[in-house]
Amino acid sequence: MCGIVGYVGRAHAMPILLDGLRRLEYRGYDSAGLAVVDAGQLDTRKCAGRIAALAQLVKNEPVAGSLGISHTRWATHGKVNDENAHPHFDASGKLALVHNGVIENYQALKDELVRSGDTKFRSDTDTEVLAHLIGKLYDDSCASTVDASGKKARLFDAVRAALRQVIGTYGIALVHADVPDFMIGARRGSPLVLGVGDGENFLASDVSAIVAHTRDAVYLNDFDVVAAGPDKFEISSLAGDITEHPVSKVDFTAEDVGKGDYPHYMLKEIFEQPNTVRDAMRGRLNSEESTAKLGGLNMGPPQLRDVGRIVLTGCGTALHAARVGEYLIERMASIPTEVDYASEFRHRNTPMTPETLVFAISQSGETADTLGALRESRRKGFRTLGICNNVASTIARESDGGVYMHAGPEIGVAATKSFTSQLTILTLLGLLFGRMRNLATAEGTRMIEAFAEGHPSAELKHGVIALIRPDLPSIFIAPDDSVFSKNLNNIEQVKARKGPIIALTSGNCTKHLKGIADEIVVLPEAPDYVMPILTVIPLQLLAYHLAVELGRDVDKPRNLAKSVTVE
CATH class of the missing domain: 3.40.50.10490 (Glucose-6-phosphate isomerase like protein; domain 1)
Structure with missing residues (x-):
């Protein structure tokens, strides 16, 4: 449900992270944030609201660096506020993590961390618990002096060790101030893709976020953990075994995921x-x-x-x-x-x-x-x-x-x-x-379900008729088929009760509806088995223009996300 973007390379990370989030905003738009590592320092910006609010925040307070992660949230644990926005951090404040999924045993993990003396939780999210767990395991492994290469290996080990304790789903990306050219991702039940570039690599919950920068992608499997630098990457299992993955070519371009000349x-x-x-x-x-x-x-x-x-x-x-x-x-x-x-x-x-x-x-x-x-x-x-x-x-x-x-x-x-x-x-x-009979589609109703309910025509007399009133239009899908006469009978009953009628019809049925229906949409004549495809398109347009007229956000309806990747 959430959108994740990660970048490691030689370019300025912040605009790449923001651009990727904009392409993923359909996955969640309760809050947004990013974290960038530069010169051994972790710099973060996050806020409740849409990505435009985050863009304004980083415009006012810029961040620099060529390693970073970002996130747009659809809330599952915790209220929609600045504190619960991602990224989340470990107790040291050096590790930043973004997450899509649900950690089912987060409370048990949190209780154990508190018993060990970790009480620096700042949010109500399950994600912060995972950040603290990884950070603790990493810090414990680095109690003695470790060089840069050793820190990378130990961070990789800490991630795998933490995820072995997790019950639930996750797609994660994380960075640490100790390793300024290195990011880690992992997945179980939530999608994550690695974008492979020239002197740069990317992580994203959907390839559309990074297709403007690379069309070479590695689709991670459940229980994969990937460590990526600017010039190479390594994928392993939770047990630490190296796994091989093919690099696939994405079959669409950045232009395909743009709006073109359309407003929505x-x-x-x-x-x-x-x-x-x-x-x-x-x-x-x-x-x-x-x-x-x-x-x-x-x-x-x-x-x-x-x-x-x-x-x-x-x-x-x-x-x-x-x-x-x-x-x-x-x-x-x-x-x-x-x-x-x-x-x-x-x-x-x-x-x-x-x-x-x-x-x-x-x-x-x-x-x-x-x-x-x-x-x-x-x-x-x-x-x-x-x-x-x-x-x-x-x-x-x-x-x-x-x-x-x-x-x-x-x-x-x-x-x-x-x-x-x-x-x-x-x-x-x-x-x-074999062959099929015609079926009027309910999908147009799904799009405008805040204003109407869809019912089989035969159910009109079994309760639905009580809803009829002069200010509530009824939309009838009544093509020229074997049950048109029964549809016409139901239309007459609505008309008798002064209900406005919009009829979608085809063929010779138009003449029977004149004088009864207030508006008639004539569909092309077609075989019964393709009529459901034709009937839904006027309903899509009705839903679109109704939403625009009411001032709704057409592409991002309230409380909905495009890909429901959590249970």
């Missing part, structure tokens, strides 16, 4: 959808056989025919996409399909037969609950496939196969192009398993 990321990403839907389909349609080619599933025809049950799991927007997939597959292939909240799937003993196929859907490929569901499914021996937008993500790496969305970076917190890409892929899966 959300609007830009809405208008990118013709291309992203096309990219999701490219090379995957077999028109001669009216089916789809999805080689990434790593399943041959016999295995596909043997699938007797499908479980679709995800969180938030991905869960809405899964609900479309549920109707799609059951209608077209008569395969029993269910949608499960990822957060519940992993914690309940769902009866599953051996022929069950599980799909884990996540835009980022790092959603903590979805990743947990994937791991639980694989632990039980079920084939588990991923649908995600990051080919180097943890879900992509740990699944048995899957389908890559090809949607490109999505920065706006409200999902737009990733949702239609997920629908496209689920439609392709439907073509693989």
